[in-house]
Amino acid sequence: MCGRYTLTVTPERLMERFRLTSADFVTTPRYNIAPTQPVAVVYDVSPRTLSAACWGLIPAWAKDPSIASRLINARAETLTEKPAFRTLFKKRRCLVLADSFYEWRKNPDGTKTPMRVMLASGEPFALAGLWDVWKTPAGDRLRTCTIITTAPNELVAPLHNRMAAVLPKECEAAWLSHDGEDLAFLHSLLQPFPAEGMRAYAVSPRVNSVRHDDPSLIEPVPDAA
Secondary structure: OOEEEEOOHHHHHHHHHHHOEOOOOOOEEEEOOOOOOEEEEEOOOOEEEEEEEEEEEOOOOOOHHHHHHHOOOEHHHOOOOOOHHHHHHHOOOOEEEEEEEEEEEEEOOOEEEEEEEEEEEOOOOOEEEEEEEEEEEOOOOOEEEEEEEEOOOOOOOOOOOEEEEEEHHHHHHHHHOOOOOOHHHHHHOOOOOOOOHEEEEEHHHHHEEEOOOOOHHOOOOOOOO
């Protein structure tokens, strides 16, 4: 699964990397993004815009917003089977912007070591996401999203049996705009990102608490493994 991630680059870098021409969400460096928080996303709109959604999907038909805590991730293999995801997979796909994500490695002594996983280049990347709009009891419209997961690559497999679906740069536009009737093509984009294009290193256990969100969380620490 993907339960924490980072987006530490400047808004200007995001605008350049994802070829955005406008913004309706102001980003600041984030080192411990957690579910329920507003996150940076890109929708299939013109002009291409840096936007926001709350992480944790609340389907439009949901009666109880607490469902969001159970829908922070969506398995690529079952997108067409789950009522919460199948229509969105066809019609409401988005990019969730990140520059690393965390996974926790289980150690022989029973402890867990948080690991930061990122592109070898250090560049920001897009996670495949789905989004929806939920109407609050007060009548406000709340945009929410979920991050799609897939099988892990060789780098992530020792850490977890799932990994976030990182989209290759050349597939981002297709993920947003492709005809939702061609589900086989969309599924083909949700492959494990090549391990040789990524790296991982141990970080401080301070990342375990969502109260901590500062640059020290991404600094490498000695790894006892």
